[in-house]
Amino acid sequence: MEKQSRREFFKTTAIVGSAIAGLSSNSTKAAPKNILSEDRMGVLVDTTACIGCRSCEWACKTAHGIETQSLEKYSDRTVFKNMRRPDVNALTVVNEYANHQNAQLPTDVKIQCMHCDHPACVSACIVGAFSKQENGSVIWDTKKCIGCRYCMVACPFQVPSFEYNKAINPEIKKCDFCFERTKVGKLPACVEICPVEALTYGPRNDLIKIARERIKRNPDKYFDYIYGEYEVGGTSWMYIGNQDLRNVAFPKLGDKPAPGVSEAIQHGIFAYFVPPVSLYALLGGIMWITKNRKNSEEE
């Protein structure tokens, strides 16, 4: 509820802002490097297949050169006692939630960057370091990054993390959809290692069809909802499960792209420099009036 009212607040502000500027809030401008290819890739996460072995966490760390313990140690299930978030030392984590249909089979959900089709981080990045690539990945250029952490604030899934522990040259870290691997025709590390193929890598459009087919064929097994199909304008990573994942692992988000609101405010306020010019004109006017008044008092 709180989030809703916050959103509502932003919406109203946007309308007011654009009304001042004399512009419609609907004219959202696309972020500069946001390529949205028809056959962009994605991953379908079938949480009914996921067994919570956390091999994906190990594979991710190994592929990204993050220090890790041996794979065998990952079978430790005590980590599920706490909810974890991706951070600089783990770009993806698996959390476990109770399954009310069958208490013996908890629901395991892997989380990482969702690779939005309309990424808020791309929009929020003031130096244009972030970009949505043709294959669906949302990546960033560390050389351009100035460490402002706007991306962290903008992300509706709160995914990007920052190396706070580094004093010199700290970097932003998040899942990069194994861009370096997919570039050379390999699968993302997590998809490759998953023993039950709970992660299916393929063209996003095909994945939606497959997800629908699975739900249709097994209406008792699946909750009829594909998380990520429409969330914040659609994401490359999509989830199906035996329960509504919006109640357990993910936030309830609308289907409007996340940058829509923030961009409308930014672009609205600064469009054609009308608001700054009018603000200065107003201030100048006040100055002129007070000066006139002083002059008349002196006389």
Next chain:
Amino acid sequence: MKNFILLNVVIYSIVIFSQSKLPKNHSLSNKLNCKTCHVCEVPTKKDPCLVACPRNQMVTVYQSADKTVNIVTLGELSKKYDPVVFFHRAHAQMSEMSGGCVTCHHYNTSGPIQPCKNCHQEERKREDISKPDLEAAYHRQCINCHREWSHENSCISCHELKKAGKVSQKIDVKKIKSKDHPKLKAPEKVVYETLSRKGKFVTFYHDEHINLFGIKCINCHQQENCSKCHDKGKPTLTQQLYNLPVKIHKSADQHHKPCFSCHSEDRCGVCHSNKPEGPFNHAERTGWALNRFHEKLSCSKCHGNSDKFAKLDNKCESCHKNFAAGKFDHSLTGLKLDENHKDLDCIECHKEKNFSNSPACDNCHEDKSFPKNKPGKEITISLKKKK
């Protein structure tokens, strides 16, 4: 024009003929709808437009679990680990109460059993991603049940790591001791303490239902969870059931469902009572005591198939169609009729053919009565259990 008509006739007849006669591998076509396997209206040889996987709608091969192959080694994909020794028969026996062969063999056509790799590709990076790859197909069959009861998901719970530097050892199936699922220990009786105000207790004689009434396990236990019997840390089910009585723990509907397949028309009092009840008693339940001949028989001998026992009247002839003079061997009752009585009609002694009353002699003899006088010689008979 003539040629054109002729050509049309030929074409149409080919089309009609080719549709009416199905190609090979359609032995199931009389049982299945075309749509089960084909997506389009008119499948052709070139474009059969097959459904990705019709799964369990196709199953035709049913084999008794005890006759299936004992051990299967799964080693096609072994890179890091040794091949898995899979006790197939033990699993098949367990599956009888939870879905049967179909649980794993979900694509089982009329021919031989299909190996998984016929449909599931080995490569994870592949064109057709609608089906899981081979590794996932194997793992999905096993892990969900295993983690349900063992709460474990580590690789080494099934796989053994390959010894470093050694070539994978070949597993000699003959050396492995065969492993059957141990015989299930069924409880003799279970007393349920229900929430019902009238008739709080339901005494369920499990052994009677199996041994006496001849009901098969699968009639009630159809989609049992593995963890019902196997759950590390929980007392086993039979242990739980011997601690009497069992409190109701499911909804009333769920508890009634397995019973209602037979008891749907019975009154509540048939099962519900204010105290735990004794075993099944034919005299109490039906008002007709079983005599020494009948008490040895299995229920189905008189009442037909255990799916639905038929109600019978108490007339002997309803069952004993051969109760007529000359046909019935009276010595079976322990009384061998003498020469004078041998050929008499039953009705001469047994009035109105009611065999439960004592026979009457007054039809012919004024001075004789049963059992003081007997129409023959008493013999000892051995009661053999008839099946």
